[in-house]
């Protein structure tokens with residue numbers, strides 16, 4: 001593995017390409033079998049894929065390695081790429097495009113965000129969804145446990161339309177989070193209709209991924225049906241020991257919807273633990289109105305008792321003796337607790353581990369600014385069944401990581417490498433070609449990114465070169481800040497961002513925008529939209 005700058009002499013013909021990735025095993029992203037070929041890149045695009053290509057100004061020797069389209073991670077929270085533009089945890093994992101704005105949360109001004117991302121120069125490409133919770137929060141100012149008024153609904157429609165015109169790829173919801181949790185299905189259908197007019201996708205962190213998953217799936221599909229919009233189930237999973245094994249039921253519901261004509265896909269990260277705010281263990285009614293309102297309720301003994309009683313039911317429902325599936329990842333008020341299981345954290349803080357003390361600790365942490373947490377709540381069998389489904393793509397659910405900060409979920413560093421190592425090489429759950437398809441062409445097609453996700457002439461030159469024998473995630477739940485092994489080269493828009501396993505200073509990332517007009521209009525750049 002080396003990169004040559006060939007001296008240009010009179011006797012040699014001029015290089016035909018800016019960069020040639022030579023002698024690798026090419027997997028083009030469509031699911032077609034690997035084949036030996038070179039990849040020739042000119043400017044930011046792939047100029048040719050085939051055997052025996054002419055010389056490149058620079059060349060990468062890919063013999064013994066697999067050459068694939070750069071990975072497209074459709075489920076991220078990478079809005080923080082503006083402050084961490086190298087996005088090292090993504091690019092070192094082979095990711096060349098991320099979609100942010102998932103689970104209902106997005107920046108206020110998506111056009112400004114995308115422009116800023118390009119102005120500041122980031123290492124990878126980024127697309128954005130408009131988040132329903134963000135829109136709802138802005139339109140309904142302060143009071144959320146109610147339906148929107150007519151005027152508020154109009155405001156929300158206008159905000160979704162503005163976002164779609166600025167290039168958003170679709171609408172996302174997070175129906176376990178405030179304030180989205182209080183929205184009824186008809187409100188979501190109404191807003192999804194706006195996104196649908198602009199060719200958008202509807203992605204949903206559903207209202208339940210456990211006991212009530214059936215109803216949650218039906219609601220998600222109802223949005224697809226009611227709004228005429230393709231639907232993406234975010235981070236598909238079955239949470240809670242009592243729900244383990246229900247994968248056939250879940251996949252059956254999704255298959256039936258497809259048979260009916262709905263476009264339904266899903267994304268998944270390759271771990272049996274999830275991660276979100278510790279506040280998820282606290283009832284939504286207690287958190288409504290923000291931290292001041294929450295602390296006020298907490299100070300009221302009757303309200304606090306009601307919260308505790310509801311929270312105490314959760315472990316029992318999941319057939320757990322206590323909150324032993326919860327680990328603190330990023331506790332704002334006491335960093336020493338990061339990485340500890342909740343029972344152990346409770347023992348350190350309170351000297352005892354009974355349920356009441358664990359609940360008290362959760363409430364007190366929330367009152368002091370909250371915490372990120374990791375929840376070990378899924379089973380391997382369901383994970384593999386969801387992974388095998390051909391409509392499932394690979395998505396990390398991660399933001400850009402700040403090296404060494406707190407003890408976050410390892411998915412942010414190693415999700416794609418883990419699929420390739422554990423689920424392709426070790427367990428044989430997927431073929432290599434199928435795994436790559438789930439990281440490339442399937443996400444590109446689902447989110448309408450026409451010029452990425454395949455290795456073919458004319459496509460953007462986003463390429464990852466990895467060793468299928470040694471690629472491996474090295475990030476663990478205990479030590480998550482660790483880059484994968486076996487991914488020596490990553491190219492974004494024709495520029496090398498990872499060279500011999502080290503990130504370069506290149507920042508060639510671009511904004512990935514949707515079509516920005518509805519089907520009846522002309523494109524902002526002129527010319528009619530052609531479906």
Ligand SMILES: [Zn+2]
Nearest residue numbers: 103205234235
């Ligand atoms: Zn989510």
